[in-house]
Amino acid sequence: MNKPDNHNANLQIDNLSMTFSLPDGSTVEALKNVSLNLQQGELLSVLGPSGCGKTTLLNIVAGFLAPSEGQVVLNQHPVNGPDAERGMVFQQGALFEWMNVRKNIAFGPTMKGLPEKQINQHVDELLETVGLHGFGNKHIYELSGGMQQRVALARCLANDPDVILMDEPLGALDALTREKMQSLILKLWKETGKTIILITHSVEEALLLGERLLVMAPRPGRIHKEYHLPFAQLGVDADLREVKKHPDFSKIREEILSMIWEMEEEIMGKAI
Amino acid sequence: MLILIIYITLFILAYFIYTILARQLKSKQKNSSRKTITFGDESTVTPNRVASVISIAVLFIIWAAFTGSKLLPLHVPGPFIGSTSFSYTAINAQNQTDKATVYIRVEPVGNKTKKPEVPEQQTGFAKDDAIKVGAWRSGLVRVQNNDDGGKEKNYRIIAINDQPITAKQSIAVTNGIVNMTPKGSLSFTPDKGWQMEPVWLPAPETVIERFIEIAANGYQNITLWENIGWSLLRVLAGFILGCIVGIPLGYAMGLNNWFRGWFDPIVEFMRPIPPLALIPLVIIWFGIWETGKISLLFLAALWIMIIAARAGVSGVSISKVHAAYSLGASKFQVLMHVIVPNSLPEIFTGARVALGVCWGTVVAAELVAAEKGAGKMIIAASKFQQTDVVIMGIILIGVIGYSIDILMRRAENFLVPWKGKA
Numbered sequence A: 001m002n003k004p005d006n007h008n009a010n011l012q013i014d015n016l017s018m019t020f021s022l023p024d025g026s027t028v029e030a031l032k033n034v035s036l037n038l039q040q041g042e043l044l045s046v047l048g049p050s051g052c053g054k055t056t057l058l059n060i061v062a063g064f065l066a067p068s069e070g071q072v073v074l075n076q077h078p079v080n081g082p083d084a085e086r087g088m089v090f091q092q093g094a095l096f097e098w099m100n101v102r103k104n105i106a107f108g109p110t111m112k113g114l115p116e117k118q119i120n121q122h123v124d125e126l127l128e129t130v131g132l133h134g135f136g137n138k139h140i141y142e143l144s145g146g147m148q149q150r151v152a153l154a155r156c157l158a159n160d161p162d163v164i165l166m167d168e169p170l171g172a173l174d175a176l177t178r179e180k181m182q183s184l185i186l187k188l189w190k191e192t193g194k195t196i197i198l199i200t201h202s203v204e205e206a207l208l209l210g211e212r213l214l215v216m217a218p219r220p221g222r223i224h225k226e227y228h229l230p231f232a233q234l235g236v237d238a239d240l241r242e243v244k245k246h247p248d249f250s251k252i253r254e255e256i257l258s259m260i261w262e263m264e265e266e267i268m269g270k271a272i
Numbered sequence B: 001m002l003i004l005i006i007y008i009t010l011f012i013l014a015y016f017i018y019t020i021l022a023r024q025l026k027s028k029q030k031n032s033s034r035k036t037i038t039f040g041d042e043s044t045v046t047p048n049r050v051a052s053v054i055s056i057a058v059l060f061i062i063w064a065a066f067t068g069s070k071l072l073p074l075h076v077p078g079p080f081i082g083s084t085s086f087s088y089t090a091i092n093a094q095n096q097t098d099k100a101t102v103y104i105r106v107e108p109v110g111n112k113t114k115k116p117e118v119p120e121q122q123t124g125f126a127k128d129d130a131i132k133v134g135a136w137r138s139g140l141v142r143v144q145n146n147d148d149g150g151k152e153k154n155y156r157i158i159a160i161n162d163q164p165i166t167a168k169q170s171i172a173v174t175n176g177i178v179n180m181t182p183k184g185s186l187s188f189t190p191d192k193g194w195q196m197e198p199v200w201l202p203a204p205e206t207v208i209e210r211f212i213e214i215a216a217n218g219y220q221n222i223t224l225w226e227n228i229g230w231s232l233l234r235v236l237a238g239f240i241l242g243c244i245v246g247i248p249l250g251y252a253m254g255l256n257n258w259f260r261g262w263f264d265p266i267v268e269f270m271r272p273i274p275p276l277a278l279i280p281l282v283i284i285w286f287g288i289w290e291t292g293k294i295s296l297l298f299l300a301a302l303w304i305m306i307i308a309a310r311a312g313v314s315g316v317s318i319s320k321v322h323a324a325y326s327l328g329a330s331k332f333q334v335l336m337h338v339i340v341p342n343s344l345p346e347i348f349t350g351a352r353v354a355l356g357v358c359w360g361t362v363v364a365a366e367l368v369a370a371e372k373g374a375g376k377m378i379i380a381a382s383k384f385q386q387t388d389v390v391i392m393g394i395i396l397i398g399v400i401g402y403s404i405d406i407l408m409r410r411a412e413n414f415l416v417p418w419k420g421k422a
């Protein structure tokens, strides 16, 4: 599955394993021998049944967790902890509600100590980009869930990271808002050319957004299958609803759905 | 007991009157809520402001009614005031009986009036008597003193108003009770009525007058504002010291294993000890004067603020901290820009509790010893039985405590508007 051209790879995930020990003495293999290479500008979506280690994988890449084995290498240097080069978008609740929208977006550059004028200009641009023009002085709690996620995206982009990591970024949104946000993510991806890893529970979302799609399997958490898909490229310019009418779309969706169903059934069987 | 029954009756009465009135007005009102289930839905229960107003009014009405206040036309029956009399029958050493009258005047305590007049012409060996009794008090009347042969051994009083009496017995007469002491003397207790004696509970207007007087002239050469100011100053000093030490310590306990382990047993042990229980030790260590009081208030605020700051740190959602690190923040920046602001709501809650506790503690400490202060004022007044000053002081202490809380809530709304909205 690995691409042979490892050398100019942007993000390199090498043979990661993660074993948690539980208080009762037993252990959980959240990840086992996961390897993956991402080129600059690739958008990878990750699917898998609950508990297959998606969040664990993302947290290791973000630098919040140190793997039991293996390593993550970004631009030839190993990842040892969180850094502004790897931005994170959380499902919800990670915005700073004691700051208004502007200050949230400006957080990264402010921490770096960039000149205020430059920050302000950048924030204005980003507000425009994510469609929040005129909302800069609102408080976070005055915004809807969809708007909050736009702020989260803008805050991440303000730092100009090399890689953007998203853990179910649209999971808390309603279906319609979600569709709009999916278009926005595609637009931002194309405009900024960022490398993106996006975890989702929605097969449709994974298909629409993932240029590459990873299906993971649980116990131990591992890569089950990888797809290379055309839908993300199509969706950049087209209506996502049109993309869904693509003849391959429903075929692959059904294939992945039954794959995940099988895994879930297997887990249930094991549990019983 | 009686007051409780009256209170409950007024509670129920006010409720029914209000419900009937509200029902008649309702047709004109808009329906603000279309909820059909209200019983058990706590969110539909809001304090009925009418009830709050009536509640305060009822308290004052009961207070006024039971103290014979001039502010209220209707009172419960007061103590008997005026002239009354009863007759007694005595038997002398010669086994003769004779009857005489005791004239009584009942006056409020402190009124300087003379005893009632006694008729000049007296027949028989028993002679009429006159006494003056203060309302709510009782008066001893040694009727035998002016009777012929009253000092002789077999002289006895055998009846009151023709009803036989012996030692330690009581007989009801008009406007009072006559009691015979074990030695055979008589004492008269006028009817007390239902009202409270001013020494027990002064009327509201007395308290207001006293407030105006003390606000203008001070009490025992110390102005009211000086008394209150000193109390507030002590609270502020203790509270601020408690914050200066407690908040950083709480943060350290929330951020560092060693600090958490080191201070956990101390905090958990000290927390349940009421600050008042520390007064004796504080007196031994620091004396009761300013150092002692401020140390006490410092201790009262300290544990509360430590726990509030620690809870504030543990209340930070991990994704916010992760987000900040991913945005390139350093540890110090995470502390200053994420942990501190995120813990402010908790710290404010703690500060409100701490100020309340400090206010209560300072008053108590001033009761023990102080030269100036709200607590000192009321304890000094209580030594002179100046109940009106005591009550005025208690009301003032309550009002100030409440004001502090409201002020803190305002500050909280202003400084942490995001509280409870995350």
Ligand SMILES: Nc1ncnc2c1ncn2[C@@H]1O[C@H](COP(=O)(O)OP(=O)(O)OP(=O)(O)O)[C@@H](O)[C@H]1O
Pocket (backbone or CB within 6 Å): A020, A021, A022, A028, A029, A030, A048, A049, A050, A051, A052, A053, A054, A055, A056, A057, A221
């Ligand atoms: N800190 C931890 N301590 C112990 N076990 C953990 C810890 N974090 C994760 N796990 C275990 O590791 C496995 C993978 O968890 P992870 O959160 O990565 O799954 P996930 O695929 O993100 O699931 P979901 O789709 O529900 O978010 C699970 O079995 C989980 O119980």
Ligand SMILES: [Mg+2]
Pocket (backbone or CB within 6 Å): A054, A055, A056, A167
């Ligand atoms: Mg997860």
